[in-house]
Amino acid sequence: MDEKILTMKKLLDTSHFTIAITGAGISVPAGIMGFAGMNFPVVMQMTSMTVLKRTPEHYYKMARKAFLGPMFENGPTLAHRKLAELGKQGLIQGIITTNIDCLHTLAGSRNVAEIQGSFGVNKCLSCGKHCDDVQIWNQGKCPRCPDCGGLMAAFPVYEHIGLLDREVEKARSWAAYADVALIIGAEGSYGQVYYPYLRRGTKIVQINPKNTQFDNMAMLNIRATADEVLETL
Numbered sequence: 001m002d003e004k005i006l007t008m009k010k011l012l013d014t015s016h017f018t019i020a021i022t023g024a025g026i027s028v029p030a031g032i033m034g035f036a037g038m039n040f041p042v043v044m045q046m047t048s049m050t051v052l053k054r055t056p057e058h059y060y061k062m063a064r065k066a067f068l069g070p071m072f073e074n075g076p077t078l079a080h081r082k083l084a085e086l087g088k089q090g091l092i093q094g095i096i097t098t099n100i101d102c103l104h105t106l107a108g109s110r111n112v113a114e115i116q117g118s119f120g121v122n123k124c125l126s127c128g129k130h131c132d133d134v135q136i137w138n139q140g141k142c143p144r145c146p147d148c149g150g151l152m153a154a155f156p157v158y159e160h161i162g163l164l165d166r167e168v169e170k171a172r173s174w175a176a177y178a179d180v181a182l183i184i185g186a187e188g189s190y191g192q193v194y195y196p197y198l199r200r201g202t203k204i205v206q207i208n209p210k211n212t213q214f215d216n217m218a219m220l221n222i223r224a225t226a227d228e229v230l231e232t233l
């Protein structure tokens with residue numbers, strides 16, 4: 001593994017534009033399973049506007065267990081914090097994530113494209129007011145609209161796990177510039193949303209203890225967790 005990490009460091013040092021693409025795997029040490037790891041009824045309830053409207057207390061309890069507790073009490077993970085540091089050092093230009101947990105932003109990363117939205121993208125279910133601040137979910141209960149008192153819902157709920165166009169656009173434009181792409185804890189290319197936009201010749205480094213769809217595309221496969229690898233940087 002050491003030699004592979006050295007190669008990765010060299011790539012990072014010589015690259016002009018590096019992106020990180022992260023999936024559920026990076027958030028596991030914070031206690032988040034991601035939708036893929038949850039059973040179907042939980043996913044249905046977590047993304048149900050009806051459950052949120054009828055029983056906000058129940059919704060909050062569920063969200064706290066699955067996401068909010070890990071986000072505000074356990075996270076961000078070492079890997080999230082390292083990526084934020086690399087961003088500040090100018091070694092990473094953008095992070096594309098399918099995760100909705102805001103852990104990159106909470107770790108201090110600025111250029112993050114959350115292509116499935118997140119708890120940081122919210123809308124009032126009564127008057128439609130938007131609030132792009134994840135901290136509204138850090139107050140022990142479901143957040144209410146400051147204007148009308150209606151319930152605020154996060155993007156994966158009010159859009160039923162859709163794609164957030166403005167973030168997808170950002171992800172695609174970064175992909176088109178990338179000399180190096182670090183793919184971290186992501187299992188697949190997520191319906192080709194950003195993958196085909198990587199420019200030809202982008203060097204792909206994958207960090208994942210598991211086999212994934214990216215195995216054949218990566219010039220370097222580092223079989224370890226994100227924390228184990230990024231700790232060495």
Ligand SMILES: [Zn+2]
Nearest residue numbers: 124127145148
């Ligand atoms: Zn409102």
